[in-house]
Amino acid sequence: xxxxxxxxxxxxxxxxxxxxxxxxxxxxxxxxxxxxxxxxxxxxxxxxxxxxxxxxxxxxxxxxxxxxxxxxxxxxxxxxxxxxxxxxxxxxxxxxxxxxxxxxxxxxxxxxxxxxxxxxxxxxxxxxxxxxxxxxxxxxxxxxxxxxxxxxxxxxxxxxxxxxxxxxxxxxxxxxxxxxxxxxxxxxxxxxxxxxxxxxxxxxxxxxxxxxxxxxxxxxxxxxxxxxxxxxxxxxxxxxx
Amino acid sequence: xxxxxxxxxxxxxxxxxxxxxxxxxxxxxxxxxxxxxxxxxxxxxxxxxxxxxxxxxxxxxxxxxxxxxxxxxxxxxxxxxxxxxxxxxxxxxxxxxxxxxxxxxxxxxxxxxxxxxxxxxxxxxxxxxxxxxxxxxxxxxxxxxxxxxxxxxxxxxxxxxxxxxxxxxxxxxxxxxxxxxxxxxxxxxxxxxxxxxxxxxxxxxxxxxxxxxxxxxxx
Numbered sequence: 001x002x003x004x005x006x007x008x009x010x011x012x013x014x015x016x017x018x019x020x021x022x023x024x025x026x027x028x029x030x031x032x033x034x035x036x037x038x039x040x041x042x043x044x045x046x047x048x049x050x051x052x053x054x055x056x057x058x059x060x061x062x063x064x065x066x067x068x069x070x071x072x073x074x075x076x077x078x079x080x081x082x083x084x085x086x087x088x089x090x091x092x093x094x095x096x097x098x099x100x101x102x103x104x105x106x107x108x109x110x111x112x113x114x115x116x117x118x119x120x121x122x123x124x125x126x127x128x129x130x131x132x133x134x135x136x137x138x139x140x141x142x143x144x145x146x147x148x149x150x151x152x153x154x155x156x157x158x159x160x161x162x163x164x165x166x167x168x169x170x171x172x173x174x175x176x177x178x179x180x181x182x183x184x185x186x187x188x189x190x191x192x193x194x195x196x197x198x199x200x201x202x203x204x205x206x207x208x209x210x211x212x213x214x215x216x217x218x219x220x221x222x223x224x225x226x227x228x229x230x231x232x233x234x235x236x237x238x239x240x241x
Numbered sequence: 242x243x244x245x246x247x248x249x250x251x252x253x254x255x256x257x258x259x260x261x262x263x264x265x266x267x268x269x270x271x272x273x274x275x276x277x278x279x280x281x282x283x284x285x286x287x288x289x290x291x292x293x294x295x296x297x298x299x300x301x302x303x304x305x306x307x308x309x310x311x312x313x314x315x316x317x318x319x320x321x322x323x324x325x326x327x328x329x330x331x332x333x334x335x336x337x338x339x340x341x342x343x344x345x346x347x348x349x350x351x352x353x354x355x356x357x358x359x360x361x362x363x364x365x366x367x368x369x370x371x372x373x374x375x376x377x378x379x380x381x382x383x384x385x386x387x388x389x390x391x392x393x394x395x396x397x398x399x400x401x402x403x404x405x406x407x408x409x410x411x412x413x414x415x416x417x418x419x420x421x422x423x424x425x426x427x428x429x430x431x432x433x434x435x436x437x438x439x440x441x442x443x444x445x446x447x448x449x450x451x452x453x454x455x456x457x458x459x460x
């Protein structure tokens with residue numbers, strides 16, 4: 001984690017609006033995430049969770065409002081992108097390359113100097129036995145594991161995880177929770193979007209609900225348990241929101 | 242940038258899809274025109290330059306989009322955009338890969354073109370190659386830029402030729418005229434305005450691609 005970590009929030013979004021055509025996905029969203037904090041972000045389909053993460057990753061600009069990540073206004077620059085890791089619906093890996101070749105490519109792209117890092121991550125995510133097979137032959141869960149290895153390769157300060165548990169078997173989920181706990185210990189700031197209250201709350205120290213294009217609820221102090229979270233969610237998010 | 246070039250070349254070496262489709266398409270065009278037109282020693286210098294460039298341009302337009310299509314699978318383009326590199330260097334890497342693919346394709350196409358139309362190349366092979374290379378850089382520069390735009394559309398295979406072909410008309414006319422001059426035995430210094438237009442087209446589209454890539458690739 002960088003030296004600025006303790007002094008300023010990792011993410012500050014103020015009245016952020018993001019439109020697709022005439023449709024406003026984010027409608028004046030304000031959010032602050034402290035350095036080293038792990039935010040579990042819940043919300044119905046179409047609430048704007050993926051849009052928010054894409055924006056924080058520097059893939060889209062706010063149409064209105066301001067958003068900064070580590071003090072840099074979005075969409076940011078190459079220096080900021082070096083500090084961000086993303087796990088999304090797509091794995092961002094080449095189907096005709098194997099896991100080792102894909103990670104070797106990203107090692108060069110991110111100028112990772114630790115030559116053992118890719119191999120260690122392949123081991124950690126449980127892909128050692130399949131590391132020389134073309135990614136085209138991988139299952140959804142294996143792709144998700146490789147995506148996690150890719151996102152962690154450069155030891156990011158901010159990890160954005162969009163429904164990271166999707167497609168993982170129970171063993172994969174356990175490994176992911178373990179890896180995220182390690183990252184949390186390392187001081188990595190994380191946002192995890194999920195529909196699974198148990199898993200989301202297991203890795204987080206803060207929770208929020210995105211509804212109507214805004215933060216409709218966020219935890220203060222301790223985290224609720226999954227049952228309580230479910231009740232809060234039901235009262236916060238109207239059906240079809 | 243080198244990592245992207247290396248990765249693209251490795252993927253192409255494994256599949257050989259782009260080179261194969263370029264070559265097949267280019268050779269078929271030359272063969273069909275050989276039967277359709279009565280090319281004789283008397284008119285070869287009038288017809289051959291146009292036939293060569295029709296084969297190159299049509300093949301290039303079908304093949305140029307592929308370097309961005311491989312980035313669509315598993316969202317790899319987003320992976321590149323997330324990387325801590327200047328985004329315009331993605332354009333440059335793709336451009337260099339496209340130029341390399343087209344040069345390999347032309348290395349197969351030009352000898353076939355000379356043989357099938359019995360083109361009197363004389364001592365001007367180097368000049369012909371120079372004209373083809375400068376024209377190819379322009380083709381690739383415009384094609385790579387608009388392949389980025391087309392890759393994000395639903396009818397991408399249709400969109401690329403629709404956008405690129407009209408834009409390439411000045412390049413195509415200049416390339417045909419310049420090729421005609423070198424086949425007639427003129428040195429490169431005699432190309433005049435045709436050579437200037439070719440070089441200007443290259444500079445214009447490389448600069449435009451370099452400057453515009455970030456804006457057209459990010460929401």
